[in-house]
Amino acid sequence: MSRINHQVRLAARPVGQPRPTDWEHVEEPVGEPGEGELLVQVLYLSIDPAMRGWMNAGRSYIPPVEIGEVMRAGAVGRVIASRHPGFAVGDHVSGTFGVQEYCLSNGRGVTKVDPALAPLPTYLGTLGMTGLTAYFGLLDVGRPQPGQTVVVSGAAGAVGSVVGQIAKILGCRVVGIAGGERKCRLVVEEFGFDAAIDYQAEDVRKALREHAPDGVDVYFDNVGGDILDAVLVRLAHGARVVICGAVSQYNNTEPVKGPSNYMSLLVNRATMTGMVVFDYADRYPEGIAELAEWRAAGRLRSIEDVVSGGVAAFPETLLRLFRGENLGKLVLKVGGE
Amino acid sequence: MSRINHQVRLAARPVGQPRPTDWEHVEEPVGEPGEGELLVQVLYLSIDPAMRGWMNAGRSYIPPVEIGEVMRAGAVGRVIASRHPGFAVGDHVSGTFGVQEYCLSNGRGVTKVDPALAPLPTYLGTLGMTGLTAYFGLLDVGRPQPGQTVVVSGAAGAVGSVVGQIAKILGCRVVGIAGGERKCRLVVEEFGFDAAIDYQAEDVRKALREHAPDGVDVYFDNVGGDILDAVLVRLAHGARVVICGAVSQYNNTEPVKGPSNYMSLLVNRATMTGMVVFDYADRYPEGIAELAEWRAAGRLRSIEDVVSGGVAAFPETLLRLFRGENLGKLVLKVGGE
Numbered sequence: 001m002s003r004i005n006h007q008v009r010l011a012a013r014p015v016g017q018p019r020p021t022d023w024e025h026v027e028e029p030v031g032e033p034g035e036g037e038l039l040v041q042v043l044y045l046s047i048d049p050a051m052r053g054w055m056n057a058g059r060s061y062i063p064p065v066e067i068g069e070v071m072r073a074g075a076v077g078r079v080i081a082s083r084h085p086g087f088a089v090g091d092h093v094s095g096t097f098g099v100q101e102y103c104l105s106n107g108r109g110v111t112k113v114d115p116a117l118a119p120l121p122t123y124l125g126t127l128g129m130t131g132l133t134a135y136f137g138l139l140d141v142g143r144p145q146p147g148q149t150v151v152v153s154g155a156a157g158a159v160g161s162v163v164g165q166i167a168k169i170l171g172c173r174v175v176g177i178a179g180g181e182r183k184c185r186l187v188v189e190e191f192g193f194d195a196a197i198d199y200q201a202e203d204v205r206k207a208l209r210e211h212a213p214d215g216v217d218v219y220f221d222n223v224g225g226d227i228l229d230a231v232l233v234r235l236a237h238g239a240r241v242v243i244c245g246a247v248s249q250y251n252n253t254e255p256v257k258g259p260s261n262y263m264s265l266l267v268n269r270a271t272m273t274g275m276v277v278f279d280y281a282d283r284y285p286e287g288i289a290e291l292a293e294w295r296a297a298g299r300l301r302s303i304e305d306v307v308s309g310g311v312a313a314f315p316e317t318l319l320r321l322f323r324g325e326n327l328g329k330l331v332l333k334v335g336g337e
Numbered sequence: 338m339s340r341i342n343h344q345v346r347l348a349a350r351p352v353g354q355p356r357p358t359d360w361e362h363v364e365e366p367v368g369e370p371g372e373g374e375l376l377v378q379v380l381y382l383s384i385d386p387a388m389r390g391w392m393n394a395g396r397s398y399i400p401p402v403e404i405g406e407v408m409r410a411g412a413v414g415r416v417i418a419s420r421h422p423g424f425a426v427g428d429h430v431s432g433t434f435g436v437q438e439y440c441l442s443n444g445r446g447v448t449k450v451d452p453a454l455a456p457l458p459t460y461l462g463t464l465g466m467t468g469l470t471a472y473f474g475l476l477d478v479g480r481p482q483p484g485q486t487v488v489v490s491g492a493a494g495a496v497g498s499v500v501g502q503i504a505k506i507l508g509c510r511v512v513g514i515a516g517g518e519r520k521c522r523l524v525v526e527e528f529g530f531d532a533a534i535d536y537q538a539e540d541v542r543k544a545l546r547e548h549a550p551d552g553v554d555v556y557f558d559n560v561g562g563d564i565l566d567a568v569l570v571r572l573a574h575g576a577r578v579v580i581c582g583a584v585s586q587y588n589n590t591e592p593v594k595g596p597s598n599y600m601s602l603l604v605n606r607a608t609m610t611g612m613v614v615f616d617y618a619d620r621y622p623e624g625i626a627e628l629a630e631w632r633a634a635g636r637l638r639s640i641e642d643v644v645s646g647g648v649a650a651f652p653e654t655l656l657r658l659f660r661g662e663n664l665g666k667l668v669l670k671v672g673g674e
C-alpha cells in the first residue's frame with residue numbers, strides 16, 4: 001500500500017474570517033491498521049458553522065483543534081482495511097474522520113450507514129448530526145405544541161430546514177428566516193414552511209408582526225446578531241428560545257453582539273437555552289429512527305449541497321457557509337467511490 | 338372630612354434618568370368610599386427599580402403608567418374609612434396604592450398585614466413583593482441544589498439580600514456582587530453570604546474564578562450589563578440564569594447592552610429565564626408563610642432603608658436606587674401613625 005493521504009491541518013488560529021494561511025496542506029503516507037483498528041477512505045466531509053468555533057483556543061463545549069492537528073470534521077467513508085471485529089472491508093461508516101482522505105480509527109464513535117437506504121451525503125445531513133441537532137433541539141428544548149408558531153433562522157440551511165419540517169409535522173405554524181429570494185422560495189416551496197422572511201430585503205421585526213401575529217412560541221436560532229434581537233421583541237408568553245448557533249458572529253473580530261432585547265425574556269416569562277447535540281448521544285438511535293421514518297414517508301426532504309474539489313477545496317468551501325452561499329447541507333466530496 | 342391628598346403623577350415619559358419635570362405634584366380633596374370601597378391612608382411606599390420600566394410607553398409585563406396618572410407604587414397603609422365588608426377601620430393593609438397620601442380602593446389586590454408580627458416596612462420587603470420575588474425566582478426558576486454555587490447581583494439590595502439568605506438556608510455556597518466596601522461587608526456580615534465581590538473595586542470575572550472555582554450553578558441577575566456578561570463566562574454545566582431585573586440598563590438612552598457572552602448558554606447547556614413575581618400570585622400565601630417562618634426563626638434578616646419626606650420626596654428617593662445608595666429595601670415614609 002503506497003497511498004498518499006492529503007490532509008488539511010490547522011496552521012494558525014484565525015482572527016476573524018479564516019485565511020488561506022491559517023491552513024497547512026500536508027501529504028503523508030497512509031498507515032496500516034493495527035490490531036483493533038480500521039482504515040477508512042473518506043468520501044464526503046460535513047462542512048459546519050461549528051468548525052469556526054473549534055478553531056479558537058480556549059474552553060468550549062469540546063476541546064479546540066490544536067495547531068498542527070488535522071482539522072476536525074464529520075465524514076462518511078468506506079472501510080478499506082480492518083483489524084476491528086465490528087467493521088469489514090466495504091462497510092460504509094460515519095464518524096469524525098477529519099479533513100483528510102484516509103483515517104485510521106479505533107472504531108469509537110464510528111457507526112455503519114446503509115447506502116441503499118439513503119445517499120451517503122444524507123448521513124451527514126438529515127440522517128446525521130444535522131438532523132439530530134434539529135430533532136433534539138426542537139423537540140427537547142423548543143417543545144412546540146400543535147398550533148404554536150415556530151420561527152427558525154438559517155431556514156434554508158442544514159439544521160434550519162429540518163427544524164422547520166419537523167415543526168410542520170408536529171402541526172405548528174412555521175416561519176423561516178433566510179437570506180435572499182432564492183432561499184426563501186426554497187423554504188416555502190421545497191420545505192413547506194408557511195412563510196419565509198428575507199432578512200436581506202425585509203425588516204424582520206415588521207415581517208414577524210405579519211407572519212407571527214400572536215407572537216413566537218419557539219425560536220430556533222442558528223444565526224444570533226440582529227435577527228435574534230428582532231425575534232426577541234416578538235416572543236409570546238412563555239416562549240422558548242433555542243440557542244443552536246450564531247453563524248453571524250463566528251468571524252467577529254470585535255466582541256459578539258449580545259442580544260439587546262434579552263429583557264423580553266422577563267417581559268414574556270421566556271427561556272433561552274443553549275443546546276449541543278452531543279449531549280443526546282445515547283438517544284441518537286431513537287432520533288435517527290424517527291427521522292428515517294419521516295424521510296421514507298416523504299415527509300422530510302433533504303437537500304445536500306455537494307461541492308467537489310477534494311480536501312484541497314476545504315478552506316474555500318468553509319467560507320461559502322459564512323457567505324451564506326449554500327442551500328441545505330453543505331458537503332465536500334473527497335474520495336471517489 | 339376635608340383632608341387633602343398629595344399625589345405624584347407622571348407628567349412626561351423620561352428619557353434616561355427621570356428628571357423633576359417628569360413629575361407633577363397634585364393636591365386634591367380626599368374622596369369618601371362608595372359602597373364596597375375602602376379609604377386607605379398610605380403609610381409607607383415601596384421604591385423599586387421596576388418603577389422605571391412602568392414609566393415607559395409600550396408593551397411590557399404590565400401596562401405602563403399613563404401620563405397624568407398617579408405613579409404606581411406598592412404600599413402599606415391603614416384603613417381610615419370602609420364600606421367594604423372585608424376591611425374595617427384600623428386594619429393595616431398592603432396593596433398597590435400609588436404615590437399619594439390616600440387611596441380609595443375596591444379591595445382587589447389588597448391584603449391585611451399584622452403590625453404585631455413584623456414592622457410595617459417589612460411587608461414591602463422580606464414579607465412583600467420583594468421577598469416573594471426572591472423566593473419564587475430562586476426556588477422555581479433557579480432551582481439550586483445543596484452544595485451548588487449561587488451568585489446574586491444587587492446583593493445588598495432588597496431582592497438580592499433575600500435571595501442570598503434563602504440560598505444559604507438551602508445549603509448552597511453563596512457569592513454576592515455589590516458596589517462598594519460598605520455593601521460588601523453588609524452582604525457577608527449581616528446577610529451571611531460566603532463571599533462578596535465589590536464590582537467597583539474588583540474585576541468581577543477574576544473574583545468569580547476565586548470565589549466560584551467550580552463555576553456558577555445559579556445566577557440571579559438584578560443588574561444586567563457588564564456584570565451579567567462577567568458571570569456568563571463562569572457558568573457551570575447546566576446552569577440556570579434568572580433574569581429578574583437589569584437596573585444598570587433602566588435609564589439608558591442608548592440601546593440596552595445585550596449580554597455578549599450569551600453563547601456561554603450553548604457551551605454550558607445553560608438556561609436564561611425571565612421571571613415576574615405576579616405570575617405566582619396564587620402561591621403568595623405559601624411563599625409568605627415560609628418567609629415569615631424563616632424570619633421568625635432568625636434565619637432571614639431584613640434591612641429596610643426607610644427615607645422620610647413624604648410623597649414630595651418620591652422623585653429624589655427613586656433616583657437613590659439608580660445611584661445604588663440604598664442598603665436593603667428602600668422605603669419612603671409617607672403618613673404618620
